[in-house]
Amino acid sequence: MKLVTRNEEMILLAVLRQDGQAYGVSIREMIQQVTGEEWSFASIYEPLAKLARNGLVEKYRGDATPERGGRHKVLYRITPAGRAALAELQMIQREMWADVGAERLTGRETGET
């Protein structure tokens, strides 16, 4: 399977961690908490739509709330394919990070700080 991008990975993780209660606003909030960056909705919807197209997440209809102007939430939950993709990603990352210790990151090898 093709690897997901970094943005997609973060969104996928957010969906996974929110246990089926993820939707646009909550995903955006979680990313903001972790990274401190404020993402636009556009930059969330697009990867989200792609994840949905590729079958890594699936949409279902949630409740309407007054602060949503009476609109239904579109909730997302992760699919088995999504979990598999994350698992693969995690493995790859572990491999890639295997020899990377603190001393390498602080730049003793390349001479950079």
Add this chain to the structure above:
Amino acid sequence: MAEDPGCINVPGESTGLSQPAPPWPPRGAAWLAGRLSRFVDPEDPLGDLHEVYAHLAVTSGARRARAWYRIQLLLLLPLILKNLIYWSIMMWKNYLKITWRTMCRRKGYTFINIIGLALGVACFVLIGLYVQDELSYDRYHTQADRIQRVGVRVMNQGVLFHAGQAAAPMAAALRRDYPEVESAARIFRAGAPVLRYKDRVFSEERWFYADPEILDIFTIPFRRGEPEEALIRPGTLVLTESMARKYFGDENPLGKTLRADNRRDYEVTGVVADVPANSHVHYDFLVPMKSIAYAESDNWISHNFYTYVLFRPGVDVTDFCGRMQADVIRKYVGPGLKGALGLTTEEFFAAGGEFDYFFQPLTDIHLGSHLEKELEPNGHEVYVYLFSVIALAILLIAGVNFVNLATARATDRAREVGVRKTIGSRRDQLVGQFLCEALLLSSLAVLLALPLVHLVLPGFNQLAGKILHVPYLDNPVFIPFLVGLALFVGLLAGLYPAFRLSAFRPVSVLRGGTTGEGATSRLRGVLVVFQFAVSLVLIVGTLVVYSQLAFIQDRNLGFEREQIVVVRKADDLGGSLVPFMNEVAALPGVAAVSNSSDIMGENLGDTLYRPLDRPADHLKLIRHLWVDPSFAEAYGMQMADGRFFIRPDQDARQAVVITETAARNLELDAAVGEQLISMEGKTYTVVGVIRDFHFESLHQPIRPVLFRVLSPDGGGKFVSVRLDSVGMREILPRLENLWRKHAGGQAFEYEFFDDHFARVFLSEERTGRVFLIFSILAVGIASLGLLGLAAFMTRQRTREIGIRRVLGATTREIWWLFLRLFGRWLGLAALIGIPLAWWIMDRWLEDFAYRTRLGVGVFGAALLLVVLVALVTVSLQILRAARVRPVDTLRCE
């Protein structure tokens, strides 16, 4: 927006919370978000935006929240746009895919449709180019709208002279006497010299004398030399670029000398651009008018000069013409009449004489002027209209076929529409589907039409005597026009079926019920009738034009046309002419040799004559030519009375032979022995009356002609060699040898007389050929349409045919059943087409003084042809359908 129940859910209603309702987001942005939301995934981002907005509004204030909302929406736009484009492409891809499948499934149908339309479009483009070219004549002159040609219409003693020419002093008088005239200039054509530069010798036909003012009037760009100095000094000339290349190659032509007819030298003082094809006059050489003494004549009675006037802006030409005419007749023409006819102006008019000047706008000359002695054979407005109508008709026929076939297929595809609708196709998607199909077909047809045009254009150019080309880039309208045409035809052809088909109600079509067949079938009938009517008109047109041509060709012209070789410029032989002719006559296979000043098909000169015993006002305009005694024999002309000229003394110089018409005109019952006196006061004796002969096109009635006799040492420009037992091509080398022997370096110029004379009928012949092509096309397209239609009608009724056969109907009965339907349409088409064709062609024939009869045969033949084509086309389809074993057609249910 706030009123839209779809967007609001009153908070209290859904949740019952007492929390205050959140402030609404900015109206415009929310509305936009609502409109666009269906192009975003998740389908409704509004909820998310709204939620954060409500939160922000509480925490950071409404103003910041609003700004945030707007920014978020703006950031969403690229995504929205992307999706919008993506889905439209997907939809069109789908339309195209379905279109492709439909086309492949019905290859025959698709082929007929595309070919038919392509032929129609090619035809339309071709005729369009032709018509546009005809309409563009002389518009390249920058002052074209202010240029007019002076012409004159003179009626004297019942003989009419009507030409776009004026008298020699007219141009100068206009320049001198009238402030309204900015400039005026003359063009004069006399003779075609043989030019020589070193070893390059050519005979030049397009040799014109012109006043220098012509350069101020016409747009004549100079490539070399100064316009201010051109056309002033006798013994100089101006030539076109291609002529400069022909004689001088890469040398600078300025200052070089061209020798004309081994007599006179001309120095080149200017090189001008070639004359565009769409000009009513084409010169290769312009020679100062001062070179000919006759140009300085003050004769106001004889009209030989093409005179062009450049008016100042805003002059009312009609009004000017009236004033000028009164003026000129009083001052100049009156004294001229007195001198020539011995009549005062009042007596001239009292005797029924007429003398009127007129002006022709330069740009109207090519299509509108059909007078005597035109510079070139002009086009005809009628043909331009006629061809435009034909072009539209052919395009319409092709379009009609398209509509026709598409509607015929309605029932075929009704089921498809039903299924699509049931699955959830929206109507606009179905319309899109059908329009897409039509547009794709029409675009393909237009694309296919272009190679077709290229294929046909060389032949068409030859037929029509044009040099047209496909103006991809020179004409900024051409490509947009083609695109527009593809769209227009596609929409025209696609709209009706698109809306008809998409309007089917799924329930009724799927159940196998009505599809509104009655209405479409009536429309189909109308369309078939229309195209057969048009085809009929075209076929009748072709047949009539050709029968008129045959009539001209077969008509006894009064002289022989075959087996005559004409040697031109024989007068250059001088004293060697008679020895040359004697030696030619001695060649084996030569029946007769004759020297003459002119031959039939040339413009003949004319003078006024009257019987000696009649008063001076009895002068008649009679064309004349000088011939030797062998002329009648060479051309096989018959005497009506008296004799032709005789050898050896070549008769007395005052002997003349006149035609029957001339005798009638002069009111001589027994002309032989009568004396004539010419305008110059010389007397002649009529020794014979010769049978009338046609020396110009059959548009005019035969005009009177008088023969005078050449002196025994000849001097006429033409030597006609009549052959009996030898081919024209075989005699040529021998003629040329003799010519070289006597003429030295002078070029040998010859012509076959029948080719020469055919030029007189060139314009009719071209019309005939163009008609022929178009009617073949129209009939072809119409029968293609009929073929497709018949195929569909029989297909639709396949089961009916099967059942009829099971019940015992014979193939012939089934054939007859269908044929009756088509027969009714054809009958109706004949009812409309034949009277229309009769009317149009009768008008066309009215133009000829000698015309063929518009017989029943022509219409019968046309009708027979159409019926035959239709019969074969339709029968093939019906018989094929009727031959299928009923088992195969009925098995499916």
